[in-house]
Amino acid sequence: MQDFNYHAPASVADAAKLLAAHEDAKLLAGGMTLLPTLKQRLAAPSDLIDLSSVPNIKGICREGDEIVIGAMTPHADVAESALVRETIPGLAMLAGQIGDPAVRHRGTIGGSIANADPAADYPAGVLGHGATIVTNTRKIAADDFFLGLFETALEPGEIILGVRFPIPVWSHYQKLRHPASGYAVVGVLVAQTAGGVRVAVTGAGPNAFRASAMEEALTADFSAKSLDGLTIDAETLNNDMHASAAYRAHVVTVLAKRAVAAR
Amino acid sequence: MGQFGIGQPVRRKEDVRLLTGKGLYTDDVNFDGQVFGVFVRSPQAHANILSIDIEAALAAQGVVAVYTGADLVADGVGTLITDVEMEDLSGKKMFRTKRTFLATDRVRFVGEPLAIVLAETLGQAREAAELVMVDYEGLPAVGSTAFAASPDSPPIWEEHGSNVGVHWENRPVAEIDAHMAKAKTRVTVDIVNNRLVPNPMEPRCAVAKFDEESGVLTIYAPTQGGRRIQGGLAKTVLNLPPNKVRVISPDTGGGFGIRGKLYPELGVISWAARKSGRPVKWRGDRSETFVSDYHGRDQINHAEMGLDENGRVVALKVHTILNCGAYMAENGPRLPVSGGGRIIPGVYDIVNFYFSVKPVFSNTVPTDTYRGAGRPEANFLMERLMDAAAEATGLARDEVRRRNVIRPDQMPYRTQMGLLIDSGDFDGNMKMAMEGADWENFPKRRAQSEKNGKLRGIGIGNFVEAAGGRPTEEMRIRIAADGKATVFAGTHSHGQGHETVWAQLLNEFLGIPFDDVSLVQGDTATAPKNSAGTFGSRSSWMGGVGLQRSAKRIVEKGTKIAANLMQTEPEGVSFAGGVFTAGTSSVTLVEVAKAAHEPKNLPEGMEAGLDESYFLERDPEEFNFPNGCHVCEVEIDADLGHVQIVNYVAVDDCGFVLNPVIVHGQVYGGVAQGIGQALTENTVYDEDAQLVTGSFMDYGMPRAQHFSMIEALFNQVLCKTNDLGVKGAGEAGACGAPSAFVSSVMDALKPYGITHIDMPLTPDRVWRAIAEAKAATAA
Numbered sequence A: 001m002q003d004f005n006y007h008a009p010a011s012v013a014d015a016a017k018l019l020a021a022h023e024d025a026k027l028l029a030g031g032m033t034l035l036p037t038l039k040q041r042l043a044a045p046s047d048l049i050d051l052s053s054v055p056n057i058k059g060i061c062r063e064g065d066e067i068v069i070g071a072m073t074p075h076a077d078v079a080e081s082a083l084v085r086e087t088i089p090g091l092a093m094l095a096g097q098i099g100d101p102a103v104r105h106r107g108t109i110g111g112s113i114a115n116a117d118p119a120a121d122y123p124a125g126v127l128g129h130g131a132t133i134v135t136n137t138r139k140i141a142a143d144d145f146f147l148g149l150f151e152t153a154l155e156p157g158e159i160i161l162g163v164r165f166p167i168p169v170w171s172h173y174q175k176l177r178h179p180a181s182g183y184a185v186v187g188v189l190v191a192q193t194a195g196g197v198r199v200a201v202t203g204a205g206p207n208a209f210r211a212s213a214m215e216e217a218l219t220a221d222f223s224a225k226s227l228d229g230l231t232i233d234a235e236t237l238n239n240d241m242h243a244s245a246a247y248r249a250h251v252v253t254v255l256a257k258r259a260v261a262a263r
Numbered sequence B: 001m002g003q004f005g006i007g008q009p010v011r012r013k014e015d016v017r018l019l020t021g022k023g024l025y026t027d028d029v030n031f032d033g034q035v036f037g038v039f040v041r042s043p044q045a046h047a048n049i050l051s052i053d054i055e056a057a058l059a060a061q062g063v064v065a066v067y068t069g070a071d072l073v074a075d076g077v078g079t080l081i082t083d084v085e086m087e088d089l090s091g092k093k094m095f096r097t098k099r100t101f102l103a104t105d106r107v108r109f110v111g112e113p114l115a116i117v118l119a120e121t122l123g124q125a126r127e128a129a130e131l132v133m134v135d136y137e138g139l140p141a142v143g144s145t146a147f148a149a150s151p152d153s154p155p156i157w158e159e160h161g162s163n164v165g166v167h168w169e170n171r172p173v174a175e176i177d178a179h180m181a182k183a184k185t186r187v188t189v190d191i192v193n194n195r196l197v198p199n200p201m202e203p204r205c206a207v208a209k210f211d212e213e214s215g216v217l218t219i220y221a222p223t224q225g226g227r228r229i230q231g232g233l234a235k236t237v238l239n240l241p242p243n244k245v246r247v248i249s250p251d252t253g254g255g256f257g258i259r260g261k262l263y264p265e266l267g268v269i270s271w272a273a274r275k276s277g278r279p280v281k282w283r284g285d286r287s288e289t290f291v292s293d294y295h296g297r298d299q300i301n302h303a304e305m306g307l308d309e310n311g312r313v314v315a316l317k318v319h320t321i322l323n324c325g326a327y328m329a330e331n332g333p334r335l336p337v338s339g340g341g342r343i344i345p346g347v348y349d350i351v352n353f354y355f356s357v358k359p360v361f362s363n364t365v366p367t368d369t370y371r372g373a374g375r376p377e378a379n380f381l382m383e384r385l386m387d388a389a390a391e392a393t394g395l396a397r398d399e400v401r402r403r404n405v406i407r408p409d410q411m412p413y414r415t416q417m418g419l420l421i422d423s424g425d426f427d428g429n430m431k432m433a434m435e436g437a438d439w440e441n442f443p444k445r446r447a448q449s450e451k452n453g454k455l456r457g458i459g460i461g462n463f464v465e466a467a468g469g470r471p472t473e474e475m476r477i478r479i480a481a482d483g484k485a486t487v488f489a490g491t492h493s494h495g496q497g498h499e500t501v502w503a504q505l506l507n508e509f510l511g512i513p514f515d516d517v518s519l520v521q522g523d524t525a526t527a528p529k530n531s532a533g534t535f536g537s538r539s540s541w542m543g544g545v546g547l548q549r550s551a552k553r554i555v556e557k558g559t560k561i562a563a564n565l566m567q568t569e570p571e572g573v574s575f576a577g578g579v580f581t582a583g584t585s586s587v588t589l590v591e592v593a594k595a596a597h598e599p600k601n602l603p604e605g606m607e608a609g610l611d612e613s614y615f616l617e618r619d620p621e622e623f624n625f626p627n628g629c630h631v632c633e634v635e636i637d638a639d640l641g642h643v644q645i646v647n648y649v650a651v652d653d654c655g656f657v658l659n660p661v662i663v664h665g666q667v668y669g670g671v672a673q674g675i676g677q678a679l680t681e682n683t684v685y686d687e688d689a690q691l692v693t694g695s696f697m698d699y700g701m702p703r704a705q706h707f708s709m710i711e712a713l714f715n716q717v718l719c720k721t722n723d724l725g726v727k728g729a730g731e732a733g734a735c736g737a738p739s740a741f742v743s744s745v746m747d748a749l750k751p752y753g754i755t756h757i758d759m760p761l762t763p764d765r766v767w768r769a770i771a772e773a774k775a776a777t778a779a
């Protein structure tokens, strides 16, 4: 790890100022992804701006028909929240399957989606529930957020404050864990929402995406059978030593069916 | 046999210390004035080093010195040791690689160290290491074992002209072909025995200082007993007499065979401490574990077996390719020959046996001993052949095995390779394992799984090892005036629980309270002169018997002192339970110990103290033969290719069990590593010989979720060749697990006609095999 300056701002505004003032500054949330990167000397930011002292960006509450989760909320809190379990079961399920207990108690939802790892679980949760990402400057629909491999719609200097999840009718998450890392080889979130069925897939492609053909089929007939013969084009999927693209394509359908069957 | 005697399930006394953070590991040791060393490692798999520019690094803040391979050579530092000699049938000797402690003119694998930077802080050393500029001229690289063995691969050692080090054979192949021709049934198997990164919990670490005044070089490092490393450092690196080199291995987080070696880093750190005049510390990280700890396994086997009309094996023929990596490590090329190859026939009575071994070179980390060291590979191969034989003959898998196992009435059994198996109840192992696993009712459980949409399979695997390692060991017992005992050992416990077991032995043989025995180990200055260390499942035999005989000497001397105290003749004194008795009078060992330290109480001419050692030497060709049978049961989610172990029974015959709790621990750990190999672990190099699986993100360690409960049972048959009746226990699990597991998966996949998938059986591979089988039947 190379030396850096450490800051612990007490407000979002201060954090934003610090971010603007230092060209090579980085936000620090749970540090579960960022710190290993620093240790391996793959990144060397001049300044780390720790969000842990910033008030009001951690915690879970209900606002009308939405569940609002602060950016600094650790995965374990989401997994164990009675409110989330009751209103968005698929999200609690998802958060409970991230990494191991230590990771779940440090890692945050804001850090996870800002990082946009292709194999991370949260992107499927955010996209599958049609959530809205709230930053210090604007609101971004999940559909517009994940742009590519580790690439999001966030502008330099933009800070995620929280994520607003519309309460679905029902949702469920299925995950095939990576044999080594435990991340998602494939993760599929199926949600029945007011606007129809949403199916979001993570792990399979360069970034989380929605399986629109599956969504249409399920909106028409919400049964595992209606997914018969529906597969994602393997050409667009990741292919590596742990899982071929053909396998991933197959697994997406299997997991989607299992999610639906869990209803 | 008291509560703390041998054979008792005594809890490990070291656990409290280790589990509450009170252990002392190498990284906890610091010397005043130490500097930190960071190695510059090659990012290239194969390249000529055109130049190394250290100017910028030398000028960097805090840097004390930068050394390259040339500095070591100039100082007379030699090359690493390969403790193996092999030749082909014509007498042509194997090609011996030469490895300098830091690469000088060529690098041959990613991670090979070529310079070291010393600086005041670790951070400064890391910064400066990045400033060492190396000009490489890239060369074509060899990444895979199969390619290394092919004549098309560019030779890594041009002076040898081939990547095949030697073609070793135990006998002319024509001899076996004659037997094979007579077989009624012939089966073949082709196996890729996957390369593993052993990954002890503690990464390597070293801290060394040179004391000008005494001329002694002291190095702390995790090892499996420092004696051999001491010798190597003294001779090849430092040019000092061995007694001027002190190797200390405090608590060590796992050995598995690969911690017993003289690695280049240990040599460089020692040398640099003397050269720079400053103590040097190196703290290897996990990334360095992946690219610099010796790797394990990595064989390709092609085998053929012939059976007669009764399902008896009439001929066995095996060709093995071993990937040695870029250099032959200390034992590397020996593993498929004297390590594992010669026990390939396993627990079976197979008289006609041929095997050949080609150690090959590739641009990869050298391979060496890893838990089992050739024996897991051998047993796996044999058991896959047995499953194939069952398939081909129509006999049940247990039946074909039963027809071929060596029977107790054939003991002692001389194998075709000349080993004398003293004892074992191989048929009994199978019976116990199958009963333990309720083999009989398996069909009911399968039907239940099928109802739940899962495939289910059960598998069996026999194994036998040759254990004992080096044929010499020395142990010492010293009893202080207060009766408390200290064991001085060169054996080294790094998970095996010697603090507990050695205390049990003293409790048993000397009646000393368990808590009054302490262990001093891991220091060449205190280890008995002729001690060796802990590897090759040898400590219970070589250390245990050595200790037992030292205890006997304590009793002998104690008897004389007791006789003197009781004013009688030694012949009339007997010893039991810590008390010397003669007629109606008695004295305790504690009293004798006290007297032993007061010269006035001693018989004429007797040396004061109660301090005895025993140097145990055995025939180098004599081994013990831990054996057993494992049964594994799995469920498979065929849609995902996901395999889950649902039941596991391990039957072990490790001879007399000194402490069942500890042996269970050894079995669990061994099974976990065996299942790791079979289910999750794989080391992948790409075509350019870059290591793709260089971290836990890509290298799959086995986890609790991969296992069911493991039931560990003993079928104890006392070893006849040592006083304690013990056989090795440390490597057994890793020998039995892969075959039982793979057998169970193939059993589950039988409906698809699948007979083989190379390890590890990851979901992707299992699913692909099923998909291909389905496509083939559809076509």
Ligand SMILES: Cc1cc2nc3c(=O)[nH]c(=O)nc-3n(C[C@H](O)[C@H](O)[C@H](O)COP(=O)(O)OP(=O)(O)OC[C@H]3O[C@@H](n4cnc5c(N)ncnc54)[C@H](O)[C@@H]3O)c2cc1C
Pocket: A026, A027, A028, A029, A030, A031, A032, A033, A034, A035, A051, A071, A072, A097, A098, A099, A100, A103, A106, A107, A108, A109, A110, A111, A112, A114, A115, A117, A119, A120, A121, A122, A158, A159, A160, A161, A181, A182, A183, A184
């Ligand atoms: C062993 C291990 C296993 C794991 N397994 C899984 C798994 O199974 N599934 C999974 O999904 N993840 C997994 N993770 C990743 C884990 O979920 C991380 O916590 C997460 O990816 C990053 O969250 P963090 O709070 O630690 O962020 P950090 O590491 O602190 O930051 C990550 C990145 O996000 C930026 N950032 C952080 N907060 C904000 C913000 N509020 N606004 C804008 N940018 C921000 C940082 O600058 C940085 O670039 C694992 C991690 C580890 C170490």
